[in-house]
Amino acid sequence: MRLFVAVALACGLLAVPSVAHAKPAAAVTPAAAKKLDIADITPMGQDKEKVGVGFPIIVTFDRDVQDKAAVEALLQVQSERPVDGAWRWVSARKVIYRTKFYWKPHQKVTFTAQLSKLPGNESVKDVTQRFAVGPANISVVDTRKHVMRVTRDGKLAKKIPISAGKGGLVKNGVDVYLTTSGIHLAMNKKPVETMTSSWLGVTDPKDPRYYKEEIPWAVRISDSGEYVHQSAGYYHFLGRSNQSHGCVRATPAGAKWFYGIAQRGDVIKITGTKRKLDWNNGWSYWQLNWTEWKKGSALPR
Template sequence: MAAALTASCSGGSPAPGGPAAAGKSATASASPAPAIKISPAQGSSKVKPNKKVVVTASGGALDEVVVQGGGKQLEGSFNADKTKWVSKEPLRPTSSYSVSAKAGATTAAASFKTLKPEVELEVADVTPNQKGEKVGVGAPIILTFNNPVSDKAAVEGALEVEAEKPVEGAWRWINDKTVIYRTAKYWPAHQDVKLTARLNGVQGGKDMYGVKDYTTTIKIGAKQISKVNTKTHMMYVYRDGKKVKTMRISAGMATTREYTTTSGVHLTMERANPVRMISPGRKKGDPGYYDVMINHAVRISNSGEYVHAKNNVWAQGRQNVSHGCINSRPDQAKWFHDTMQRGDVVDIIGTNRELEWNNGWGFWQLSFKEWKKGSALEETR
């Protein structure tokens, strides 16, 4: 009995499964709480709007990240194991943001403020886009900004064109304030096209950031295409593939380059009744000087070319006697004036003077391959 008692009181290892073994196992399986890090850090000010909000977790996965500010919840995405969350869109300038995150039982929060831009960037004008206007199938989208843009790739990347009947297109910068969208082929007729400029927070140059987004809908009307042949002195107008008007015309007399009608794909740009036309570079008394009021005039270039009314039916259909414009019978010119949409196509052939691509809206004079070379995004590829 004594031996048994001695054995039971010796300092050997506890029996497997005893109280000491259970305690040691529980201690080994305990894990530290996840740690959460937020950037920008708590209290940051003058944060650049193009900075990403980044939330990371070590020792665990993120369950939830919510970023509020600028009047909305900021969108973002997790990585595969949910240890990192990164915002997807720019921040709004001159705004306060709050960040809250949760990983298991751990929570974290931070707040920060974005800077006020020294220079604000926004859309100043979109043409053609008058209220209630329908435009032709050749119409460009001419976007003008309020300030010169130096980071054109960043700004162009914020522009989105969505058509009900999609067609390939591209932007081309013609100066630091103006960028133009043209399709590879004419727009399909009778549809809406939505333009969105997601400029908010986009850096357009040194100390310049977009301060608000812009969106508008452009309505594409009928497919109206006019074919003009200066050698046969005829003009045919087609709408949605059907010939709707045959017009006898007289074009430029071509005694000088100035008096030669340009050949190529023109777009109708504006109309007026009447238009005052004055000979360029001449003063009263000079040979060739004129100062006249012309009815029902539709501009097709910036070098003074119009389709307009002229009561010289003796020449129309027979010979070219104008200073470069296309003139037609007054009643037919009025019809054309009244039915035109900005961006309708006027395709002229028969002369040795080509329309320049940047003469008015002569953008279709460039192949689409050439057109795309003016894209800032094309340059970065």
């Protein structure tokens, strides 16, 4: 390889180019192709939790999926008591499995991802995760009669007086103080949850709409901030009228009992309000009928 020293004029003399020999440059190798792997699987496996009969399988990949059909074909779900199911892509990295009907209770469900069969992805380890389905906890909240009826494996277990959203605060055409009607799923739970008015944009304690409260026995049922929880006082409204900001308030004994049996994926169906639950608000995937749900699959129908 010939390197030339720069030519320059100095005192009327022309500098003579010199020649140098350098070592050959090292060969440049292309960067290794990025492998597709799984970043997260929800819910957790059988050793960590039991799930409700409405539970979805949520798979999040570590990068955008380019060929969704090829990847979806490598995802398998098998249950001890079979039921039809289908995947729906909700983003370039996330796909969700839902069944046509609720899972049968008291069984095991096995999810397998054979990503090593994807061309160019052979070095990635296949993944298997088994889920344990618990009792069929299905609750129906009647916001007009102010009661929640909870069945376990088809038998009425408890009737709990409740108070739902009072309504009356419209933002962008939506009454955000109304509880959403539709099929919710329990997403998580905390023995004490801090609830504030920040979701309203209210953070000034002097604002009459401001609140910050520590609420016991909170079971979350949507991304928009709805819970089933113990009423923070106001017990005289339970079973009689709707006075909350959108949550389902229950009696102390009823809320504690409900918290104790709650599993992620339990079904909570709320009726009686004019505000409809959106299918993508939390785990509200049962809001789509089966035909609509299957349209989200990348595989030919």
